[in-house]
Amino acid sequence: MCGIIGIVGNSSVQERLIDSLKRLEYRGYDSAGVAGMVDGKLQRRRAKGKIRALEDVLADAPLNATVGIGHTRWATHGAPSEANAHPHKSGRVSLVHNGIIENFAELKRELEAQGRVFESQTDTEVIAQLLDSELDKGLEPLAALKATLDRLTGAYALAVLIEGEDELVMGARRGSPLVVGYGEGEMFIGSDALAVGPFTNKIAYLEEGDYVAIDHATARIFDETGKAVERKTQVVSASAALVEKGNYRHFMEKEIHDQPEGCQRTIAAYVDALSDTTTIPGDIDFTKLDRIQIVACGTAYIAGLLGKYMIEQLAGLPVDVEIASEFRYRNPAISAQSLAIAISQSGETADTLAALRHCKAAGMKSAALVNAVQSTIAREADVVWPIHCGPEIGVASTKAFTAQVSLLTTLAVAAARARGRIDAAEENRLVRVLLEAPRLMAESINLEEAVRNIALEVSKARDVLYLGRGPMYPLALEGALKLKEISYIHAEGYAAGELKHGPIALVDEATPIVILAPFDSYFEKSASNMSEVMARGGQVIFITDPDGARHAPAGAKVVVTAPKCDPLIAPLVMSAPIQLLAYYVAVQKGADVDQPRNLAKSVTVE
């Protein structure tokens, strides 16, 4: 939920800490701070708000340190304020934290009883105070850190400075990721490969419970029992260039445009384009499964819903899709003959990870459908099915969504073939349809101008309804989620058939109603819903295809005509208009598109 970085450098670290925090800002942006060792003394600078505010502080009071730590925060305990901003400091200790310490209240009472005085409302300050109290007992830094970690319940990734230790940064992880970066005579720790990307591409991922001490040349890593361990280093491709906006105003805009390529790479990884067949790694016997259980959150959950439509329709294999935060706590009926699929862009979503663990504990084989292949979810699942859309930085998920849907659609074709529901010729045809998707998605993105023209009107609305049937229903949910998260307009997605069961009461002249309806087997029903809405004064934005545009009842305020395509890939082709609508409404309202209020890209706390 927060981003952390630690550097033992040979030259000033201020600029590099800021550079890294900007790359981590997608994880949270309520406040930011840095600390460094200056002439053997700890100094810190903090600011409420985004990294820009911290840069202003540093312009007035630079941090002339070669060893330092940094943090960008998404508030959990304690409001966003300078006092609650990291790094937190206690005596000889300054540290940054990503995660939640669940037993902080109990530890705080204990430390206060010893006369320690707290200056923030955060759970993190407890770690700093506890570590300082262990140092006061005469323990060496690493032993003090271990003693501190042993007292913590909850999730953490930490970067720690100790006054008097001029060339040392310590780190630790449990439940929140932490990588070690190996530079040339310099060492780094950070929340992910992007954090250290500009400085090195040689990294090691720490395992659960690990802690580490870095100096100029080495990383000494220990497991949770205190045993010295080696963690494999690898060269990663999360290069600095991959996370630039290029000529786009926002990452979201760029990522919408990245989608055809991301889907093309994803589909290519799971089909053989020479034989037009599917190739799903992981030795899954779809004939032996009684069910697929998908667990996910947010947009990834909506991708899962689309997966259900596709897999059940094509393969006749039952699919349950559940919001991970519900699944993990409600004692669901689980069968060991089912396959669990955890869908997560980041691979670090706390609820999805917990739901995956729940499935594994029940004996299910598990697959991770992730973008971040080194993530915790990827590493814990039996099989990893990466999407290949590149790093997604905008908080609103776009290209990860369509890449997830591409992969699930390919999976549906593979399962259908394996279960004998389609023959080889039909598999070949469907694979060719899939391979057409990127081109048609690019055509759909070309509707940008048409969609931009609707944005002004929609930006004035208080509420917006999104309606769809069949696979367009999950897409209606996704359209509503996109709009509300970046433009702060209340929006609801509904199965169009539910209209008369409640939502029609919301329809008036001021309510834009987005109806998603390609000319498929559901079209007539959706067209009737459109007429019902217009009869009540509703302002319909009709997103369809050329045949749908021809057959639509007259009277829509706007008709957006996406390219004609096979129903298999309609969710992919119809995604861009709803994403672009949300995007341009947010731009129109002057909202912070890439970093909407109260949100963070990666929800690593429940």
Ligand code: M6R
């Ligand atoms: O990293 P994940 O895919 O697990 O994230 C799940 C959700 O937090 C995420 O999709 C969220 O809903 C997005 N902000 C939606 O745009």
